[in-house]
Amino acid sequence: MSGLKLTPYVKRPAVGTKGQEIAVRANFFEVNKLPDVVVHHYDVTVTPDVPPPVNRKIFEQFIITFGNTDLAGARPVYDGRKSLFSPKDLKFDSKTFDIVIDTDVQPNAKRPVPVFKMKVKKVATINLEELHRFLQGKSALTNNVLTGIQALDILIRHKPGLLYSTVGRSFFTPDGKQPLDGALEVWRGFYQSARPTVGKMMINVDISATAFFQSGSLLEIIVKILRLRTPDDLRRTSPPLNWSKVEKTIKGLRITVRHRERAKRTFKIFKLTQTSARDTKFKLETTKDGKTTTSDMSVEQYFQRTYNIRLQYPTLPCVLVGRTAAVPLEVCSLVEGQRYPKKLDERQTADMIKFTCQPPHVRANIIKEGLRILNYANNEFLKDFGMKISTEMATVKGRILPAPTVSYHPSSKDANFVPVGGAWNLQGKKVAQGTTLGSWGVIVFSNERDNPPDVIKAFIRELVITCSDTGMTIPNKSPPIIYSNPHGNIENALRQIWQRAGDTVKSKPQLIMCILPNTGVPLYAEIKRVTDTVIGVSSQCIQSRHTKMAKKQYCANVCLKINVKLGGMNSHLAKGMLPILAAKPTILFGADVSHPPPGDDVRPSIASLVGSMDAHASRYAASVRVQAARTETVADLSDMAKELLKAFYQTCGRKPERIVFYRDGVSEGQFKEVLETEVQAIKAACVSLDANYKPAITFIVVQKRHHARFFPIKPQDGDRGGNCKPGLVVDTNIVHPFEFDFYLQSHAGLLGTSRPAHYCVLYDDNKFSSDDLQDFSYKLCHLYARCTRTVSMVPPAYYAHLVAARARFHSKGEQWSDNASTESSTTGAASSYSNVKPDLAKVMWFM
Known part of the structure; x- marks a missing residue:
């Protein structure tokens, strides 16, 4: 029977029933009719190797040249890389075609019109009957089913790929584009993906945006x-x-030139000349009366003589196109539709967010506009395959889960309450367990003129009052304050304030408060490196603009962070709210891996694991490892889990009998690898602590990078911003045909359209029901220690994400650039990362 197993993961138990039922719209469009033809799959190899946009041009020429002969009128679809699918058999098993296209991607400058060889080889015939059975939950996800889904994906993307700029699964149009800071602009795009759902295929359509x-x-x-x-x-x-x-x-960008009107060719920028157009000289051969003479000529003179163009800017450099041809800047124009591949800086990111941040009703209308552009009904390729797609957004059944009772210190006004609308405030409330801050110091990274001592003291006074009102104890109300140069030796300055703080009250400092002149990364990164890994003391950074006007709300938020950094607990859920934790000692794990930015192959990836340290799931400890770049599985998970299991035992006095593991940042293609290696690693950690120790494990992937969005149908089902209310869970219609997954929109959106989290259960010894896990996950989202609102994914996964991001700063010798938090010189080899000091290991230093 094992060969007939439907899935290596967990089959969906009965769908959940808890909560108030509502109907919502989802940006999924039903495939009313799947192709009824046998689909023929061919492998394509183009030589020389060129990027997908050029491959598409070659493919278009291939259809024009051979469409009526070798292809017998068939209209195949192509992904621009390796795969071609045809609704008819192409009558040959393998054939190589010579395609001549006029392109500037020249393998050799001597041949102006290159010939490409396109080899088309048959690899499979797909009968979509097996896909039907998979959707009905009667067949496993075989290679045949996967290829069938891939064929549908390529079929819906083929036509937009011929007409528009495409990036990944999205195509972009310049309609309604907006400029970004610098030389960029943002284009709106439409994302589409064929998704298998319960009993049918659906097309997920969403808006996207990218910089050009x-x-x-x-x-x-x-x-x-x-x-x-x-x-x-x-x-x-x-x-x-x-x-x-x-x-x-500008290197690598394509340009056209205006001095050669006839040639509508584009050229690629190779580099800039070191010399100006006036000083860039070349040898010019002229023949007169049969005699050839050679003379030196500048680019400026050449343009004047040959094209009668007098350069306005002869002192500027030229661009080199190809290896040797120099062209003055002023005759060049950048071609439209060239994507900007790097990370945006802060100003560009802010502009981009403004452009993409659309309230739900606007987003839904833009998606409808995308469907109009896609025009599925008149798409000749869909017709050839016999596929029909609905133009109506799917209506799905959702449920609004009840919010839990949140508890603060018993002496609070309204100590136990049920939040309304996913948010609450701290007025009259005291943290559940306030800590004592006895030994601390303040360092101001600027001069006294910009941040006068009396302003800083007034802010400290307000902060101390707010912390005391919120349940912390601060015997030392006037800590020492020193000023320091933000461009000086940060490590020395921090050691100095640490020394001063300790000397003032004759005890080891617990906190250094740092007041920063700006939001720049380099100073913040160095402060965190030194306090986390060199001195071993908690630090709290504050921007100096907040000290000018000490707002109660701001001080309260800072207090929440300080309290957990010192080992306190801000809030918890009332008794009986988390039966999963109450029944047996249970540890919650959260894991994430953060990767270096695209194009950086030097710096490592960073893996983080956090574990809950109490029966309330309010306190966590963290473990960090540096590993090879771009590896998605946590390499040293066994050791990290062992560390946190020991810490749990030392804190609670009992071994966890259950492990609930939330894993962030894994795509569907990586499920198998992550499940096989990471669940084994957790089991190995348990056995290495005690040969008979085998706690029950549940392993859940939390995804935020997806394109599912929900829109309330009735106004009363939405919140003020037009989003669905927090607590919305969807586990029917648009989820996997039979595996255990669900969408949970746990937070109240502040801006734009809220994105639900997608939870996929890959392994489950605990045999949880749908209601158990959905309810548990939603309630956990009320326990994020940094704010008084529900968050968009469970805190263990959220904390793991914070830890991995913070650990990036623990490398010595990084040259953090101010404009992007991840850009730097590529010196961050694994060896330069330091560990967090043991003094901090048991508290939430990463907050």
Whole structure:
């Protein structure tokens, strides 16, 4: 029977029933009719190797040239890489075609029109009957089913791929584009993906956005890159212009030139010349009366003589197209639709968020607009395959789960209450367990003129009052304050305030409060590296603008962070709210792996694991490891789990009999690998502590990077922003045909359209029901220690994410750049990362 097992993961138990039923719309569109033809799958190899947009051009030419002969009128669809699917058999098993297209991707500059070889080889015939059976829950996810889903994916994306700029599963149009800071602009796109759901295929359609370079005059673009006002500013010599930054930014981009009207070719920028158009010289051969003479000529003279163009900016460099051809900047224009592949800086990110942050009703309307562009009904490729797609958003059954009772200190006003609308405030409330802050110091990273001592003291007074009102004890109300240069030796400055704080009250300092001049990354990163890994003391950073006006609400938020950093507990759920934790000693794990930014192959990935340390699931300890770049599984999970299991035992006096493991940041393609290695690693950790120790494990992946969105149908089912109310759970219609997964929108959205978290249960010894896990996960979302609102995913996964991000700063010698939190010199080899000091290991230092 084992060969007939439907899934290596957990089959869905009965769907949940808890909560108030409501109907919502989801951005999924039903496939009313699946292709009824046998689909033929071919493998495509193009030589020389070129990027997908060029492959698509080659494919178009292939259809024009061979459509009526070798293809016998069939209209196959192609993904721009390796896969081609046809509704008819192409009558050959393997054939190589010579395709001639006029492209500037030249394998050799001597051949102006390259010939590409396109080898098309049959690999499979797909009968979609097996896909039908999979959707009905009668067949496992075989290779045949996977290829069938892939074929549908490529079929719906083929036509937009021919007409628009495509990136991954989205296509982008310049309609309604908006400029971003610098030389970029943001384009709106539409994402589509074929998803198997209960009993049918659905198409998930959503909006997306990405940054492109602005098109037009290259000179104007360079002015924007350098953040100057006009092209005339490019003539200045002091302070010198950063031409290497310009070259880095524009290298590899495609341009057209205006001095050769006939040639509508595009050229690729190779680099900038070191010399100006006036000083860039080349040898020119001229033949007169049968005699050939060679003379030196500058680019400026050549353009004047050959094209009668007098350069306005002869002192600027030229661009090299190909290895040797130099062209003045002022005759070049950037081609439209070139994507910007790097991370955006802070200002660009803020502009991007403004553009993408759409309230639910606006988002739903834009998705409908996307369907109009997609025009499935008149898509000739869909017709050839016999596929029909509904144009109505799916209506799905959801449930609003009841909110739990949240508890603060018994002396609070309203100590136990049920939150309404996913948010509450601290007025009249005291934290469940307040800590004592006896030994601390304040360091101001600026001068006394910008941040006068009396302003800082007034802020400290307000903070101390708020912390006391909120249930902390602060005997030392006027800690020592020192000023320090934000560009000086940060480590020495922090040691100095640590010393002063300790000397003042003759006891080891518990906290260093750092007041920062800005939101820049380098200073913050260095403070965290030194306090976490060198001195071993909690630190609390505050931007100086908040000290000018000490707001109660702000001070209360800071107090929540300080209390947990010192080992306190802010809130918990009332007795009986978390039966899973009450029944047996249970540890909650959260794990995440953070990767270096795209293109960085030097810096390692960082794996984090957090574990709950009490029966309330309010306190956590963390473990961090550095591992090889871009490895998704947690390499050293066994050791990390052992550390936290021991810590749980030392804190609670009992071994956990149950482990509930929430894993962040894993895509569907990685489920198998993560399940096989990580569940084994947890079991190995348990056995290494005690040969007979075998707690029951439940392993759940939490995904936030997906495109499912929910829209309330009736106004009373939505909140003020038009989103569904917090506590919405969906486990029917749009979920997996038979595996145990559900969508949970646990938070109240502040801006835009809320994104639910997608929970996929991969392994479950505890045999939880749908209601058990959905209710437990939603209630946990009320326990995030940094704020008084429900959060969008369970705290263990959220904390693991914070830990992995913070540990990035624990590397010595990083050159953090101010504009992007992950850019740096690539010095961060694994050896330069330091461990967090043992003094901090038991408290939530990462908050």
